[in-house]
Amino acid sequence: MRHWEAIFLAQEPINVGLLGLGTVGSGVVKLLEQNGTAIATKIGRPLRVARVLVRDTAKPRAVSIAPELLTTDPQQILEDPAIPVIAEVMGGVEPAREYLLTALARGKSVVTANKDLLALHGQELLETARAHGADFFFEASVGGGIPIIHPLKEFLAANRIEQVLGIVNGTTNYILSKMTQEGREFAEALAEAQALGYAESDPRADIEGDDAARKLAILASIAFNTRVTYPEVYVEGITRISSRDILYAGELGYVVKLLAIAREEGGEIEARVHPALVPRQHPLAAVSDVYNAIFVRGDAVGEAMFYGRGAGQMPTASAVVGDLMAVARNLVHGATGQVACTCFRSLPVRPMGRVECQYYLRLTVRDRPGVLASIAGVFGNQGVSLASVIQKRSFDGWAELVLITHRVREASLQDALKIIGGLSVVRAIDNVIRVEEGI
């Protein structure tokens, strides 16, 4: 041990109260042990896990931790004046919300990885933090270890952000990557993701898009300085994407991705999560497997992208401990509460019906003359202009059509589809996927 290390380790440690010792919590303990000396040197004081809230103190743990640090009583952490900072890695909305509000009200700073909680109660938590001069950081809630929240709040803060958009769910990106690379169907690729631990046994939050919607609510709130909550985000998952859609998209020069998109336009916020056709040459098209990537467009910086592992024990622990270090620096300098809630505006979220998109449509129709004309006629009457119509194959008197529209309001497209779906020559509207051309 060298001289400077001895100095920093001799300093009074900063006590961290850990709520939860699951995958991420164990990662935090491991990382603080692994890089503790360098961390102490960087912030001037060691970080010490002083107490850990668990459900069962007797359960065997994946990390070595002194048994006397474990407790099942949250008050032993929340009411301990010797613990100035809490890391919440237990997940779920309650009782996490209640614990964090108590901690903040005691002036403790809080670091959390809990996107479910934030996407619903971010405002309440941030306002409580502000009222008590505490830090409330949540870098780990979006994009795993990728620094995106702090950059948006701090180092891109000189920009008016115009758009934030990306791939923020690793499970669905893995599934779509497998479907694209290996021609699999959705169910097969999902099963493989589950076997590899990339998807949970109950995969709904991922595949239905809800996880991505929660992250988008957080990102949009920060990017546009206005509160966007999870229920306001339009959500469609990837369960209806078939290998056929991916094949046809590829033939047209696109890759299918689950995108989370938020932009400010005309005093309103667009916030939506859905599968989309992305041009193959766009950098997002190259983001494969469990990786995440978030694009930000600012009036000064132009396009910037942040890319990395969006989940996993150690990437998430990296973000949690990074936030703990930021709190610790502020504690050392008596300066917590510097970067508080930035939602100082109040813009409405645009109803999906008024959002303009381009669409890929796959239809099964009667394979006979005049059918195409009648379909095109309906679209025309409804103000939906078609960019291309391609007949992909015919079988048993049916033909499969792929249509790409020009930009049109969602409501107009839905109106047209209602009529088209009722035509006797149309067997099925097999899929409707948005096309994101100019991202």
Next chain:
Amino acid sequence: MRHWEAIFLAQEPINVGLLGLGTVGSGVVKLLEQNGTAIATKIGRPLRVARVLVRDTAKPRAVSIAPELLTTDPQQILEDPAIPVIAEVMGGVEPAREYLLTALARGKSVVTANKDLLALHGQELLETARAHGADFFFEASVGGGIPIIHPLKEFLAANRIEQVLGIVNGTTNYILSKMTQEGREFAEALAEAQALGYAESDPRADIEGDDAARKLAILASIAFNTRVTYPEVYVEGITRISSRDILYAGELGYVVKLLAIAREEGGEIEARVHPALVPRQHPLAAVSDVYNAIFVRGDAVGEAMFYGRGAGQMPTASAVVGDLMAVARNLVHGATGQVACTCFRSLPVRPMGRVECQYYLRLTVRDRPGVLASIAGVFGNQGVSLASVIQKRSFDGWAELVLITHRVREASLQDALKIIGGLSVVRAIDNVIRVEEGI
């Protein structure tokens, strides 16, 4: 104007002294004007350009600025106690260094975009800042508007960084992109870059790799917590890359990029800038035109990438104003000097001869039996193992060979090339380019 805006604009402004009113300086003035109200709200106080150091107060300016704010006397800024923060955007080593040391010694915080200065005198400036409790931020010095310095210093700080690597010079990336996409030769592509303003009339600092080397010195110092200065970085530019190399690289599945690479290994730092063959499926291969991208590998976070415009007026201004906002928040909270010099280790830079790489070699040799065997024999005797040898074409009794080696020490490769270059059957060693396979 809404209520909160009125409140924040009524606060006493924080006075900024601007050193320089060239491209970036004008961008800073423009950005503070454009987004000033939101900036004031985010930090709680307006930022005001209080005085600007220029060479000629009479010169017409691209931005509207009150003439009485302009001065040719640096003391009017450096010695003004009402100016707590300086933004240095004049460039060059002297007198910028002297001005900033003076400002820091007066307790002023400093924001700079000056990579030339930092890559040589970073330590002196950071230590002076620390001694006086001032902030010294330089996000704009690397990667233009892309947040990379703060993320490395702060939000990835829980990681032991293993490697930082990327494309950090937009001019050379533009030239190589044009050569790749359009089959141009170097001189042609350079002329085009100059015509578009992407390359300077004296392009040497870019095309010889020095600009990238300066940025790498800064990145490596932060990533590995040890001082790396510009003269310690091994540098090769792109002037010897021919369209033929790019063609052959493409046939082998690679793209040619100017990479800046730093890693820690065995208690030493590797720091080198040179053209390299990058696998086509690597995300860096897709970084085209003037874009920059920086890959970071940390023991917890895994791979993370930061991508965006690496230069230009407004991206750079975005980073400068972002840093000014960070200083301003610290001033408001009496907490400047929190994130100081992080070079608390002292590791040597590994001499290039001991660095291990893979190599692409292009040779012109006699087109006759036995030549290949004699060349392979020399490589074998020198411990250089060949992964592949391909004869690309023959003409007038000569043959062009492309060889790819396995990983080998630079010194062994150079020894082998000396002998090969002296063989009577070898007309020329046309090019030697490193291959970065496992990045």
